Amino acid sequence: MRRCLSATLLLLFLPGLIAAQDQSAPPNGGLRFKIQLAPTLSAEPVAGRLLVFMTKSAEPVEVVKPSFFELEKVWVAAKEIRNLAPGGTVEINGDMLAYPGAFSTAPAGD
Secondary structure, three states: OHHHHHHHHHHHHHHHHHHHHOOOOOOOOOOEEEEEOOOOOOOOOEEEEEEEEEEOOOOOOOOOOOOOOOOOOEEEEEEEEEEEOOOOEEEEEOOOOEEOOOHHHOOOOO
């Protein structure tokens, strides 16, 4: 039963994920974030998936948790990072690889 339920959730979630990945940036280039790897965090270059989370919560939260029931509660943008040197920066476009949609289409807020 558990295996069947998780497969069903994956099938329901997959079309939305595919649609989110098939976005193109708006004419103005979308929302961009410049992130720097602090030299105190690593002495070596790092690689992996950089995730930027955005929530409409007015209250500060310690952990941002996506919800399967409230899909627009948390927005996530991602970018693969390779060999980011300490002190180096990377730019991520919040509209290119984002779920549940491009960050620039999120409701206005603070």
